[in-house]
Ligand code: SF4
């Protein structure tokens with residue numbers, strides 16, 4: 001099975017094929033480790049949309065389904081069964097600049113809010129890559145200008161206005177960064193309280209006119225959803241063992257429970 005057919009069968013429709021040499025390496029060690037298995041020649045960059053039409057709550061949308069790193073593992077295992085070749089599959093832990101790769105391949109632009117904006121799914125996307133050991137024709141390069149025509153940040157400034165803390169221009173003030181910290185100052189606790197958010201922040205995405213509300217067609221992101229966080233939900237996740245399958249698990253339940261207490 002060809003990679004394009006495989007991705008479409010997975011309801012992944014935004015992808016592009018690129019020569020690996022065109023990508024910026026950001027993790028030299030990982031890049032070297034890949035070479036021990038094979039020399040990467042080609043890359044397929046793809047977007048995994050995750051938006052589901054739901055109300056705004058105290059939990060960022062990206063963290064409402066199970067962790068997308070688990071999805072990548074599942075996707076990779078399915079690809080192994082149907083693709084007739086060796087490959088690497090990454091999301092987040094890639095040796096290349098993923099945002100740069102997505103932009104180079106015409107899958108999006110970077111908005112004023114600092115996020116990649118895809119013409120179809122807006123900014124509610126995760127980026128993934130397959131790397132292959134062979135050269136291939138790169139037909140997607142030919143269509144890049146056409147692809148780019150539909151994607152843009154219109155510099156409307158709505159995201160800047162929606163961000164109450166100035167986090168767009170100073171990541172240290174970003175609510176999403178603050179509510180994921182292990183240790184916070186009193187001033188940061190006040191920021192969390194004022195935000196009403198227990199994990200993450202979507203304000204600069206919610207307001208963006210380039211987010212059209214197209215829902216993810218990927219079942220993984222539609223299932224097993226948690227709409228919001230409270231103490232009972234977090235404790236229930238921990239007791240059932242499900243906590244580790246969530247995007248917020250890496251910080252431990254203590255950070256979530258602290259935020260929930262601050263919001264009381
Ligand atoms: S809200 Fe406006 S300025 Fe901000 S990223 Fe979206 S289109 Fe660009």
Ligand code: SF4
Nearest residue numbers: 163167174175201204
């Ligand atoms: S995530 Fe929230 S706090 Fe951070 S830049 Fe966007 S609106 Fe501002």
